[in-house]
Amino acid sequence: MFCFFCDFFGYSLIMTVTMFVLCFFWSIPVSIQLLGPTNRSNGYAWSNMDYGNTEMSTEGxxxxxxxxxxxxxxxxxxxxxxxxxxxxxxxxxxxxxxxxxxxxxxxxxxxxxxxxxxxxxxxxxxxxxxxxxxxxxxxxxxxxxxxxxxxxxxxxxxxxxxxxxxxxxxxxxxxxxxxxxxxxxxxxxxxxxxxxxxxxxxxAKYPSLLHSTDLPMENTEEQPSLWSVVRNAIYISIYEAAVSYKVFNALQDFHAAEGWEQIPYGFGRFPxxxxxxxxxxxxxxxxxxxxxxxxxxxxxxxxxxIPDDIMYPPLSEELSDWLEKADGPVVFISLGTVIALTQEESETMFSQLVSQKRFFFIWAVTTPMLQSLNISKTLFLSRHLIVGRYLPQGNILRHSKVKLFVTHCGANSVQDAVYEVKPMVTYPGFGDQPLTSNLLNSKKVAKLLKTFTYKDMEPLLNEQLKEPNYSQMIARLSVMKREQIKQxxxxxxxxxxxxxxxxxxxxxxxxxxxxxxGFPLGQMMFICSTTAVFSADNAL
CATH class of the missing domain: 3.40.50.2000 (Glycogen Phosphorylase B;)
Structure with missing residues (x-):
């Protein structure tokens, strides 16, 4: 793994220290070419025209x-x-x-x-x-x-x-x-x-490492803590070493086998x-x-x-009846199908939701989680809690009694929340979910939940439901919905x-x-230096 460092800058300790200082204290606004030009067309129609930031009419x-x-x-x-x-x-x-x-x-x-x-x-x-x-x-x-x-x-x-x-x-x-x-x-x-x-x-637009983080933040208006910045740099370096660089090598080997152009590593994020x-x-x-x-x-x-009827299937009779009988604010919880809670997290949250009397909860879970909770049926119903597998998220959020959405910030969930104009409490997992959580937080339509317990969740739910805060979030989400539909x-x-x-x-x-x-030069220097240290430690 130490050769990974050679591919970037060599073994020079002086260079490593210099790169660390350059990146950590300021960001050099220089962008490096990610991939070199090629003459291979492969059946595509290429030109220098830009595509992406233009309005498009489908009529005619x-x-x-x-x-x-x-x-x-x-x-x-x-x-x-x-x-x-x-x-x-x-x-x-x-x-x-x-x-x-x-x-x-x-x-x-x-x-x-x-x-x-x-x-x-x-x-x-x-x-x-x-x-x-x-x-x-x-x-x-x-x-x-x-x-x-x-x-x-x-x-x-x-x-x-x-x-x-x-x-x-x-x-x-x-x-x-x-x-x-x-x-x-x-x-x-x-x-x-x-x-x-x-x-x-x-x-060109990547923010300075000292002023941003891909890790979830409670207050996006404040500068990230030094520990958050360091953790973020380590996180990026692990991605570069464990994912991006290995994907790059696989692509480079394939290009060589096909006789295609070489791919400079550059400062991109592969794939x-x-x-x-x-x-x-x-x-x-x-x-x-x-x-x-x-x-x-x-x-x-x-x-x-813009959802259609297949994407938003109707509520079951059991769900509809339960919602109609709810005489308080309903909160929908869904952490997607990939994030796996621990047995202790699942059991603790389940017991707390069953015993509380303040809110009505609908909790969408996976089959393994149902099994871990010893729920034999596909749907668990109590006075203040429903737990079920693959519940119709869109139409649940559409219901007028559902006021808030506790979400892992998956793309589908955020689209549904925006379309149905439901403020959120975020519990992001991995990948782009922390970034989405920070975006929702910065747009003032969500609050971050740090630990998945009802004790931590309850004050956030109360805060989100307070007026005029709740109405203001509804107004902001309505603007987002119009933009989402307009596309x-x-x-x-x-x-x-x-x-x-x-x-x-x-x-x-x-x-x-x-x-x-990708990344600007100054930040990539620091990231690659951190990656080299990480790779060398793993090689020993």
Whole structure:
């Protein structure tokens, strides 16, 4: 692992100390090119035009052709749900959609993509349960991103495309999967990659490490503590060593084997910066939360979020009756399908929610959590608590008696909260969830929950429900909802896909890489220095 340091700056102790000082006390506003120019077109229509920050009207631009789209999606609901919405919209516009999923969610295809009859089960990118601690979660990301999402994903798609006998006009993939982009490039098929959650900062706009953190903050208006800054730098360095650099090496080996251009490591975040260069990004959600207002992201377009009836199934009779009988504020809790609470956390929260009398709670949990709580039925009901698996989140939030949403800040959950205008209490897990939590906090529509106990949650719920605070949050969320709807939703995604296939949309391949997801020079020096120390310690 010590050679990792050689690839960046060599063994010079003087250089390491210098880089540490440069980055830690000021940020050098210099951006480095992430990926060098290439003359390989791979069947795409390239130009220096920018795409992403323009208003787009779908009126009069609907394609008259029917295309064959290969859609590859994960089973994580945060990724599957928006992909299924795009599939439904494509089918509605008479395009043929072929879907690839793992066997863990084959039943979801029939439920959420009823018009898709051509779907295939492949054992790639299995669901994983990640601990809520970001450092522990990072340890499992190498296998997920490098092995599954890059190497195995490419091998699977390469074999599928070669053996299918079909001519695909476009691949709809995911921004975390560089293997999908590799397969598209090899087979000269354009790729659209969906982004759920906020787009990460670009090199030109990345804030100083001393003034920002990707870890959750209670008060985003204050400067992060020194300990938070150090933890954030360590977190980034672990990502660089354990994920980004290993994905880069896998991509570099593949490029060499195919005779393609070399990929300088640069100062990007792999796989995201690679996917951003070689595919068109479709961003789901409200732009105030998915892309910073002063950022320009090349090769990216927002489609917002507008749910349909399939995405928002009706409430069961049991849920409806329980809600009607609730004579106090109802709070919905959902931490998604990936974060795994400990047995003690689950049992403690369950006993506290059952015994309290102040609020009415609906708690959506996973099957393993139901089992850990010794709940044999799919739905547990008491006077002040419902616990169930895969509850209809959208229509629960839509109910007038539901006042607050305790969320892990997953992309789907935030979209639903914005669409149904429900203030939040955030308990973020890993990845972009702490960033989303900080964004919601800064927009004054949410408060951070530090520990998952009712003792800590109750004062936050009371604070959020106080007037005029609650009405002010409703007003702010209403503005976000209008912006989210204005983007066009899933039908806009179809128009974007059609435009891309028909060369009405072109990717930006200019040599200006300021707008690529990554880091400025000064901060990357510090991050790489920290990474070198981390890698050397692990090698010993």
């Amino acid at each position: 631009l609907l394609s008259k052709k029917c295309y064959h789209i290969l859609l590859v999606t994960f089973c994580f609901r945060g990724h599957f749900n928006p992909a299924s919405g795009v599939a439904r919209a494509l089918s509605k516009r008479s395009h043929k959609v072929t879907v690839i999923v793992t066997d863990q969610c084959s039943d979801l295809v029939e439920k959420y993509m009823p018009e898709v009859t051509d779907y295939h089960i492949r054992p790639v990118v299995p669901n994983i349960n990640l601990p809520s601690d970001p450092f522990e979660a990072m340890k499992r990301f190498d296998e997920f991103n490098r092995l599954n999402n890059t190497i195995k994903m490419f091998e699977m798609l390469d074999h599928f495309i070669n053996s299918s006998g079909s001519q695909f006009d476009l691949i709809y993939g995911n921004a975390v999967s560089s293997g999908i982009v590799l397969a598209g490039r090899k087979h000269n098929i354009p790729v659209v990659s969906q982004v759920v959650g906020p787009l990460m900062p670009t090199a 995201f910066s690679y996917v951003q260069k070689y595919s068109l990004l479709i961003s789901h959600g409200a732009p105030p939360l998915t892309r910073a207002e002063d950022h320009f992201y090349r090769n990216a377009v927002s489609i917002g979020f 066009g939703g899933f039908s806009k995604a179809v128009t974007v896909i059609e435009d891309y296939i028909e060369n009405r949309t072109v990717l930006n391949r200019s040599d200006n890489f300021d707008n690529v997801i």
